[in-house]
Amino acid sequence: MTQSSPHAHRAGVSFEDRMATVDFRVAERAHIVVDTSVCLSCELRSCVHACPAALFVPTDDGGILFNYEQCFECGTCYQVCDAPGALSWTYPEGGHGVAFRQG
Amino acid sequence: MPPETNPVPAFDVVVVGAGPAGSAAALEAARAGLSVALLERGPYPGAKNVYGGVVYGRILDELVPGWWEHMPVQRWVTRRSTMLLTDSQALTVDFRTEDWGRPPYNGATAFRAELDGWLASLAEAAGAVLVPSTTVTGLLRDAAGRVTGVRTDRPGGDLTARIVIACDGVNSFLAKEAGLFAQVPGKQAEHTSLGVKETLALPRKVIEERFGLTGRHGQDIEVLGCTGDIPGGGFLYTNLESVSVGVVLSVVGLAASGERPEAVLAGLKEHPAIAPLLRGAELKEYSAHLIPEGGYDSMPELVTDGMLVAGDAAAMCLAAGIWLEGVNYALGAGMYAGRSAAVAIAAGDTSRAGLTGYRRMLEESFVLADHRRLRRVPGLVFSERVQQSYPGLLCDVAQGFFTVDNPRPKPGLRRLLSGAARRRGVRLRHLLSDAFTGTRSFG
Numbered sequence: 001m002t003q004s005s006p007h008a009h010r011a012g013v014s015f016e017d018r019m020a021t022v023d024f025r026v027a028e029r030a031h032i033v034v035d036t037s038v039c040l041s042c043e044l045r046s047c048v049h050a051c052p053a054a055l056f057v058p059t060d061d062g063g064i065l066f067n068y069e070q071c072f073e074c075g076t077c078y079q080v081c082d083a084p085g086a087l088s089w090t091y092p093e094g095g096h097g098v099a100f101r102q103g
Numbered sequence: 104m105p106p107e108t109n110p111v112p113a114f115d116v117v118v119v120g121a122g123p124a125g126s127a128a129a130l131e132a133a134r135a136g137l138s139v140a141l142l143e144r145g146p147y148p149g150a151k152n153v154y155g156g157v158v159y160g161r162i163l164d165e166l167v168p169g170w171w172e173h174m175p176v177q178r179w180v181t182r183r184s185t186m187l188l189t190d191s192q193a194l195t196v197d198f199r200t201e202d203w204g205r206p207p208y209n210g211a212t213a214f215r216a217e218l219d220g221w222l223a224s225l226a227e228a229a230g231a232v233l234v235p236s237t238t239v240t241g242l243l244r245d246a247a248g249r250v251t252g253v254r255t256d257r258p259g260g261d262l263t264a265r266i267v268i269a270c271d272g273v274n275s276f277l278a279k280e281a282g283l284f285a286q287v288p289g290k291q292a293e294h295t296s297l298g299v300k301e302t303l304a305l306p307r308k309v310i311e312e313r314f315g316l317t318g319r320h321g322q323d324i325e326v327l328g329c330t331g332d333i334p335g336g337g338f339l340y341t342n343l344e345s346v347s348v349g350v351v352l353s354v355v356g357l358a359a360s361g362e363r364p365e366a367v368l369a370g371l372k373e374h375p376a377i378a379p380l381l382r383g384a385e386l387k388e389y390s391a392h393l394i395p396e397g398g399y400d401s402m403p404e405l406v407t408d409g410m411l412v413a414g415d416a417a418a419m420c421l422a423a424g425i426w427l428e429g430v431n432y433a434l435g436a437g438m439y440a441g442r443s444a445a446v447a448i449a450a451g452d453t454s455r456a457g458l459t460g461y462r463r464m465l466e467e468s469f470v471l472a473d474h475r476r477l478r479r480v481p482g483l484v485f486s487e488r489v490q491q492s493y494p495g496l497l498c499d500v501a502q503g504f505f506t507v508d509n510p511r512p513k514p515g516l517r518r519l520l521s522g523a524a525r526r527r528g529v530r531l532r533h534l535l536s537d538a539f540t541g542t543r544s545f546g
Contacts, residue, residue, distance in 0.1 A: 018365065018389045025146065046358035052299050052365065052391035072391045073151060075274045079292040079393070080358040091144055091276075093256045095236025099150040102302050102388050103215030 015054055019070050026069045027096035031089075032077070036063040038086040046080040047087075072098050110263070114140045116444050117253055117264035118231075119239045119277060121148035123158075123430045124414025124437035125270035126222035127166055131441025132268075133229035137448060140262060141223065141231045142255065144238040149219030151272070153300060153392035156340040156347040157323050158218060159210045159431045162469075166438050167225060171208050175217035177342035178321025179203060180210040182314070186376065188328040192498035193376035195324075204320050212321050212340050212347070218430075239271065242280050242410075249454070250281065250409035265453050266444045267410045270437060273393045275403075275416035283403035283412060292354040294397025294418065296335060299364040300349030301372075303384035307344045313380050314341050325427060328494030329371040333360045334485040337371045338427070339380065345387055346380070348372060351394060351422075353485060364391065394429070396422035396485075399478035405465070406458045413440045421473060423480035423544070432470050439464040480544050488537060492527045499523035 039045070040062050047056040047064070053072050057065045071092075078089040091097070118129045121143035129141040145151045157180060163170040182199040203209040227233050243252035243261060252263035269277040273295065278284060284291075305313075314322045326337035333356040340347045350368045357364065372381055395401065395418035402418045405411065413419070414433035421428045443461035447453045465471040483489060503519040514522075524531060 013386055015365075018386065021386055021388045022390065044358070049361055049363050050297070050354070050357050052297065054363070074297065074391050074393050076297050076354060076357075076391075076393060079290075079295060079354050090240075091238050094144050094238040095146045097145075097151070099146055100153060100388065100390050101214075101216055103149055103153040103219075103390060103392075 019053060022070070022072075023099045023101060024070055025096045025099055027092045029093060030068040031073075031092040031097065032066070032068050032071060033088045034064055034066040035086055035088075036065075038083045039064040042083050042086070044082070047077045050076050050080045052076065112252065112263040112265050114138045114262065114264045115448055116140070116266050116268060116441075117142065117262050118268045118270060119253060120144075120270035120272055120414070120416070121223045121226075121233060121235070122152055122219055122270055122272065122414060122433060123222055124416070124419075124433035124440070125268070126219065126226045127434045127437030128268045128270060128411075128413060128441040128444070129226035129231040130166065130222075130229050131438050132444050133226060133231040135441070135445030137445055139226070139231040140264070141226055141233045142237050142239055142253070142262075143223070143233065143235045146236050147216070147220060148223040148233070148235070149214075149216035152215040152219055153298065153390040154215055154429060155298065155300070155338045155349060155351075155427060156212045156342070157210050158213055159428060160208050162431050162435045162438070164207060166434060171206055173221070174211070175213060175221050176319070177212040177214065178316070178319050179208050180212065180323045181320040182316065182322040184322065184324045186324055186326045187494035187497055188326060188374055188376065189495045189498050191375070192495075192502060193374070194494075194498045194501045195376075204318075210323070212323070212342050214342070239277065242267070242277060248408065250407065253277075265409070265448055266458070268437075268440050268444060269410060269412045269416050270414045270433075270440075271416050273395050273415040275412065277410075278403050278412045278416050281407050281410055283405070283407060285404075287401055287403055289401075292358070294395060294401035295354045296351045296394045296396045296422070297354055297357055297364060297391060298349055298351045298394050299368055299391045300347055300389070301368065301386055302342070302345050302347050302388040302390070303381060304345045304387045305381075305384045309383075310341055310344070310346065316341065319343070326371065326377075328490070329374065330367055330490075331360070331362065331370065332491075333357050333362060333367065334490050337368075339377065346384065348377070348381065351396075353396075354393070365389070394422065395420050396481055398422065398481040399471070399474040402474070405462055406455055408455045409453050411440045411443065411458060411461050413437045419470065419474070421477065423477045423484060426477070426480075432473075435468055435470045436465060439468065439470070477544050479540055483537060483540050483544075486537070488529060488533055492529045496520075496523045496527045496529055499526060
């Protein structure tokens with residue numbers, strides 16, 4: 001999904017290679033859920049550029065495509081999102097999600 | 104349900120989050136003879152944690168005497184620099200001292216996965232039970248609203264306790280659920296920054312040559328003026344065989360900018376003063392984390408009935424320009440939280456009133472004393488002038504001072520300053536008032 005990101009290749013190393021340096025133990029259940037019907041009426045879309053993992057991708061129909069699998073669990077998206085109900089945010093189930101080796 | 108009819112809690116203390124605050128709390132509580140569970144949602148302590156890269160040691164003298172014999176250290180910081188950047192200029196104040204390269208050491212670079220693992224192992228050795236891979240999903244409360252434990256995502260995972268110590272990080276859902284942020288003005292985004300970091304591999308020898316270091320000595324560089332229109336700053340720290348380079352960006356500023364965080368970081372890495380230090384380095388890990396940078400005025404209530412809050416969960420990072428610290432405050436607050444829990448349990452009063460010793464211990468220690476003294480600094484550091492104007496102003500003054508253009512006579516400092524101020528749009532009275540705020544805070 002990150003290959004199709006409009007932001008790939010801007011920082012020297014491709015965004016896919018950048019994300020490949022991080023370990024993720026992907027849970028079956030998505031810990032963040034985006035209600036794309038709310039996103040349709042959002043003009044700011046700060047999540048798209050602010051998410052450090054570039055997990056929010058605008059779609060042609062004006063919605064947002066979101067992938068939880070490579071999430072840093074940082075919380076930036078829910079802090080920049082002003083639309084009530086657009087994002088439901090929790091942490092992944094225990095032992096899953098991002099596992100930084102150095103941090 | 105009146106408290107006396109509650110069943111006996113499973114643990115005296117449940118600590119949520121095995122970061123520095125949580126492990127320090129668990130360590131002190133276990134040392135006091137309490138039964139302690141230390142819950143961590145990552146598969147190992149540190150898995151979810153990121154920081155700039157430097158930990159300062161003085162609080163460890165009290166918590167872990169002789170810590171430097173055991174702590175997993177990358178390098179001892181003996182060289183500390185502050186760099187002001189414009190697109191084409193850099194003004195650096197560079198300090199080095201051999202004193203910081205020997206016991207009791209001032210600061211060290213360390214990886215969080217190693218540091219947090221070591222701290223948690225100390226708590227375990229003191230008798231705390233570390234429970235990793237367990238996400239806390241909410242608070243247990245009795246009919247009176249008193250916190251009586253936590254709910255976890257394990258089957259049958261309710262865990263009761265006399266006291267819950269919430270060290271669940273910058274997003275602290277537990278402090279929010281307990282209503283402790285109710286009185287904090289503004290949105291959390293206004294008090295929060297996003298840190299993005301790259302760990303870049305370089306051979307040990309190359310690091311020592313480029314940064315002018317020997318043995319285990321290390322350098323810590325803080326940068327101002329490298330984040331364009333977004334309030335924030337940057338850093339570059341040396342590890343043994345890698346360097347950590349990152350930017351810290353105001354969440355509100357980032358949201359308004361349209362910029363991508365790693366693109367801002369790429370800009371810092373390409374600066375002519377930084378690029379030569381990183382040449383040929385290979386990306387080992389990209390990471391990101393939020394930082395509570397609002398300081399004293401953005402802190403939640405620290406105590407409620409049956410619960411204490413410490414570390415990032417209580418916004419205890421200090422982001423005061425060239426003072427960028429956090430782990431030391433987390434360690435101190437965790438230590439006092441553990442002690443306060445022991446006092447309250449011994450006295451048989453774990454209500455808010457019984458736990459007020461925590462606030463008092465923090466007020467009397469560096470944790471809240473520093474934050475109170477520097478409460479105006481986060482606003483100052485994030486101000487438009489400090490962010491946009493002063494780096495350029497000071498770089499211009501330095502450039503004017505060091506430019507030799509005789510036979511024209513050398514301009515005096517005063518003329519250089521007023522010329523630079525005019526060019527950079529700074530009014531003298533603003534400079535004076537900022538200097539006054541800074542002097543009053545740091546002085």
